[in-house]
Amino acid sequence: MDANSAKKAAAQAALKYLSPGEVLGVGTGSTVNFFIDALAAHRDDIPGAVSSSEASSARLKAIGIAVLDANAAGPLSLYVDGADESDHGLHLIKGGGAALTREKIIAEAARTFVCIADESKLVRVLGRFPLPVEVIPMARSMVARELVKLGGEPVWREGVVTDNGGWILDIHGLAITDPVALEAHINQIPGVVTVGLFARRKADILILGGANGVRTLTP
Ligand code: 5RP
Numbered sequence: 001m002d003a004n005s006a007k008k009a010a011a012q013a014a015l016k017y018l019s020p021g022e023v024l025g026v027g028t029g030s031t032v033n034f035f036i037d038a039l040a041a042h043r044d045d046i047p048g049a050v051s052s053s054e055a056s057s058a059r060l061k062a063i064g065i066a067v068l069d070a071n072a073a074g075p076l077s078l079y080v081d082g083a084d085e086s087d088h089g090l091h092l093i094k095g096g097g098a099a100l101t102r103e104k105i106i107a108e109a110a111r112t113f114v115c116i117a118d119e120s121k122l123v124r125v126l127g128r129f130p131l132p133v134e135v136i137p138m139a140r141s142m143v144a145r146e147l148v149k150l151g152g153e154p155v156w157r158e159g160v161v162t163d164n165g166g167w168i169l170d171i172h173g174l175a176i177t178d179p180v181a182l183e184a185h186i187n188q189i190p191g192v193v194t195v196g197l198f199a200r201r202k203a204d205i206l207i208l209g210g211a212n213g214v215r216t217l218t219p
Pocket residue numbers: 027028029030031032081082083084093094095096097098099100103
């Protein structure tokens with residue numbers, strides 16, 4: 001099974017967590033794009049969605065699903081999103097698509113966070129994928145100096161501006177053995193908007209597509 005087929009299988013398997021008549025949260029990325037495609041057949045059961053990016057909003061609207069303001073929608077029963085890495089405890093690295101801040105807001109608002117991915121995203125220790133950090137532009141150099149002190153090598157994702165007007169630093173070379181502590185530490189640095197570690201609020205369910213079909217992990 002190639003990576004796209006694996007992502008598609010995971011996306012399809014997430015449909016069973018939909019609650020007809022309830023607004024859901026929808027993330028960002030190629031795996032989520034397969035999920036949005038699959039939602040088209042269920043659009044009459046979906047009163048609306050809160051989306052983590054302008055890109056996903058456009059795709060949702062194109063299939064006839066209303067995109068709602070997060071403030072108006074209130075608590076959500078379900079959030080479906082992809083990940084760049086997950087460990088076996090379902091702590092995630094996210095933000096490869098630069099949508100980490102809105103993703104974290106929606107994950108926090110959701111009762112159940114279902115993460116969909118292909119098998120290659122499951123790792124023993126997080127950090128092979130560079131850890132994204134969204135920063136206020138004027139803080140970029142200062143935050144980068146602080147991140148070096150953590151033993152990582154921050155690289156500015158030059159040219160990328162998030163939907164919130166922020167910039168992204170990707171931290172290379174970390175082996176993240178305590179994701180909850182690292183998330184809290186990085187979030188304390190002034191100028192950091194969000195770190196793409198989803199550890200305090202991790203996924204509740206991880207659906208992985210792979211050569212042997214789909215499997216579901218819980219922490
Ligand atoms: C976007 C994300 C995505 O969920 C992550 O990058 C995974 O993307 P893909 O499904 O394309 O592999 O965090 O900010």
